[in-house]
Amino acid sequence: MAISSTPGAGGPAQTTGATTTVLVVEDEPAIAQAISQRLSAEGWRVETVGDGHAGVEAAARLQPDVVVLDVMLPGIDGLEVCRRVQAERPVPVLMLTARDDETDMLIGLGVGADDYMTKPFSMRELVARTKALLRRTERAAQAAALQATQPDAIPPLTVGDVVVDRAQRRVHRAGEEVHLTPTEFDLLLTLAATPRTVLTRERLLAEVWDWVDASGTRTVDSHVKALRRKLGADLIRTVHGVGYAFEPATAPSASPAP
Known part of the structure; x- marks a missing residue:
């Protein structure tokens, strides 16, 4: 079930083109709201959901530019959500975990997460990591476009x-x-x-x-x-x-x- 859907209110999105969409899958309402408010301040559209099944459905429906995904979720856990989302459509995933266990982190990377953060974390760092994932996606798209027109350019x-x-x-x-x-x-x-x-x-x-x-x-x-x-x-x-x-x-x- 969706906790909130907040259109960006902080100016233009940081990437070229339409407004950036961020899906947040987090079952703790206070954390979900804090993340949504902070990312919305960047001018991004943010939707939050509170369980794993809703996360998979929302990813298919929204086609987000980036997913912020908690590991511990009701329904199905974040690792399974990440597997299903990536199998349907590759998308940058920033995984959140309450356990400072490197094995868990490696498993998360192994199922397709691009980055992870351990709770508690600073919102400033969360924004920085999310922006880095968006910039990386944009650079990849630009390189692919250049390659299509100039095959030997890169x-x-x-x-x-x-x-x-x-x-x-x-x-x-x-x-x-x-x-x-x-x-x-x-x-x-x-x-x-x-x-x-x-x-x-x-x-x-x-x-x-x-x-x-x-x-x-x-x-x-x-x-x-x-x-x-x-x-x-x-x-x-x-x-x-x-x-x-x-x-x-x-x-x-x-x-x-x-």
Whole structure:
């Protein structure tokens, strides 16, 4: 059942075109209302629902630009909601969890969430993370449009046996496609663009998430672990106390078939 549906009242949306729509799936009315009011102040249309089944229905009906999704929900939990929503139509998902458990966070990333925040969180950070997801979606659409008109405008990045197709936002390793979330893709691209160079967690957080508060650096760690699970543990080296470096395979890439 819908808790509220609030049209944006704070000016134009932050993305190009029609008003941005945000779906909030949160069963605690006070939290849902606070999120709705804060995001509406950005000029976005916000609708909130309070259980998992309603979240799946609302996502299909609204076709939102981004979903803010609590993990613990009545009906079906947020993980199952995320699976069903992503199977129907890929959409950026910011997951909220009351448990500061990295295993839960990795599971959330594994079912298609792009980012997560642990309760309690600041509304300022919630807005920053949501804006980052919207900007990433817009950049991807712009790259796809450019690729459609100028196929060679954005060449793939090849580092060792990893090929990052920046235009189509697809990744292959040793010829096999690896499916990444939008956030995982941007993190990989940032690391692979400067191979064997150590990037601090703070720099990665700023470049990938557009967030400069060092309290979020654990988010970087969890996404790196998710990347390692999908691409192999050998590609990203941890520099303890500093950050991470992309270490391409030393073996040359296989030559393309004639």
